[in-house]
Amino acid sequence: MKQPNIALTLLPQEQLTLVHSHETGELQRYRRLTLGFLPLMPQVSRLMASLGLQCESRLASLRQVAARMELDACVAESPHELHSYVMEQPHCFVTDEDMAEQVLQQTLHAAMEACGLFQWLIETNATPELHRPFVDFTQQKESEARVLLEFLEQRKHAIPMTEPIAAPRSGAPTPARGVRYPRQLRKVE
Numbered sequence: 071m072k073q074p075n076i077a078l079t080l081l082p083q084e085q086l087t088l089v090h091s092h093e094t095g096e097l098q099r100y101r102r103l104t105l106g107f108l109p110l111m112p113q114v115s116r117l118m119a120s121l122g123l124q125c126e127s128r129l130a131s132l133r134q135v136a137a138r139m140e141l142d143a144c145v146a147e148s149p150h151e152l153h154s155y156v157m158e159q160p161h162c163f164v165t166d167e168d169m170a171e172q173v174l175q176q177t178l179h180a181a182m183e184a185c186g187l188f189q190w191l192i193e194t195n196a197t198p199e200l201h202r203p204f205v206d207f208t209q210q211k212e213s214e215a216r217v218l219l220e221f222l223e224q225r226k227h228a229i230p231m232t233e234p235i236a237a238p239r240s241g242a243p244t245p246a247r248g249v250r251y252p253r254q255l256r257k258v259e
Contacts, residue, residue: 103177
């Protein structure tokens, strides 16, 4: 016998708390990743910082919606939450290309799961005031996943940032640090 499709409907307070908790966790993760990629891959660190800023923007938007609904307490940040990103999970630095690939794959997977969460929230939402923010958040999360996927695809065809630069032939100018001349580039497949 087929089970009926029962959709769980949360109260607005529960929805706000769930989204606030989720985005706070995402922000903390992106802050850790920003620091983790900084020494070896500053371009990835900047991407993670940008994604973290988008989480901050969503949290600010969520606080505005909660204030209009007079549910501020659901999204209030305690002093513990403001500093928990430092101690919640051990921090580690990305040390090589393989580790970077693994961390980026995990980040993409988390972004795709977040898309599913927000799509589910739209489907089960019964609060008109939360519909537009959830639609916006879903579109932003889909864009986030798309950016991460495209970044991973580009990395597959790019020169690893940790690859040493070939020494120039005698008489040839020495490239500035991080600059590669065309003869040093690999052929893109």
